[in-house]
Amino acid sequence: MDELYNIDQAMEIDRTEVAANYKNHINPSMVKMLQLMNFDKNFVKADNVTVTDEKGKEYLDFLGGYGSLNMGHNRKEIIEAVHKVRERPNLLQASLGGIYSAAAHNLAQVAPGDLEISFFGNSGTEAVEGAIKLSRIATGKEKIIYCKDSFHGKSYGSLSITGREKYQKYFNPLLPATESIPFGDIPALKEKLNSSENIASVILEPIQGEGGVVVPPNGYLKEVRELCDKHGVLMILDEIQTGLGRTGEMFACNHENVVPDIMCLAKSMGGGIEPVGAYITKPEIWNKAYGSMEKALLHTSTFGGNARASAAVIASLNYIIKKELSREAEEKGKYFLDKLKSFEDEYKLVKEVRGKGLLIGIEFNQPDPGIFDQLSGGLVSKFSAEYLGAMVAGTLNNDYQIITAYTLNNPNVIRLEPPLTVSYEQIDYVINSLNQIFQNNSGLFNLTMKSASTAIKNFFQ
């Protein structure tokens, strides 16, 4: 047995050892992937939008924990709230939790309409699992309708309704009675709802985050709501990425005054400090499902509602409201989006810029690789088809110290979702950096070629 690290040693561990630990104990391929683009850095400090490496070099985090950092890194108010409850029992399921009760109360106050009863778990996928189970038990029906290119998580239930084959195909058989329709397509939904009496719920994201930041047509959610009502089918909204101020409203469904039957939340709910996922629903739905002593404990989670996580939820919701982060997201998002939109006409590489609030995606056209492809035997084209977003993200990271990433279901899109506390100056820096990268299109290919000669070959081996 190797000697065990203590926490002080773990905090001082050098990069070679980190990579070795990942190779030996976590995910060897991930080491390769991050090193390929030179993404991996030794970050030792994080504060709001800025993370700092061991040499004191500062980076702007415009990835924002995939939407988990709406109030920025290490927000003092959240850490203090968690610290305040440190002497309370964090886990004591034999008794009702006071802090949990307050967090659930607060969530019901900010949630739209009559969404009042919630279940707290530990991640987004767990919130979705709870929601689809709830829809089946409450309706006594089986089918779940979901959207193509959706992303709801990677545990079995959520994966079964995540519309990308790449993630599903190795894990069959998935959950039965799940059927997909195109996102934003009302006629397809009508047809599906007319086709069966056995549909429990329709699940969708108000804006598809991992699908490439896809904003549906105006009025789409309202029409989905009306159709679900007409057919007696529950509407589940996955606001895990769009919720808690991100799109310029507390929840994205507020833009259309739509109240779902079940809403899923996670990510920023724990303030970027504690892992929390939750669904919230209407009392009559919850009562139909679990409203008896016999059924009360059918869906539970050991860590769900623990005192520290609940304290983080309380502090997060208060912070979002007190600092008016939804309004901040709306105003800054509009400023950011307007400026980025002008790139669509200016640069061939930029296919489309889209989003709402501070959830923004830039989709790229595949560039003409020309000479580079000849040199690399077609590898540059092959690489850029799947990793163009990653190449831009790599350039932003290494040349401009800006952290972003591509979207999981559409690698031709990079996402910009900084903390809602980002400054205009920081937004301007990102706009100017992107402008430079697009102006110097060949710079992007220089970068590719730097990697292409060795790394791309490794990658396809």
Ligand SMILES: Cc1ncc(COP(=O)(O)O)c(C=O)c1O
């Ligand atoms: C819309 C949406 N739903 C669900 C999830 C899954 O959340 P988690 O990774 O916490 O399980 C994500 C994660 O990106 C998401 O964006």
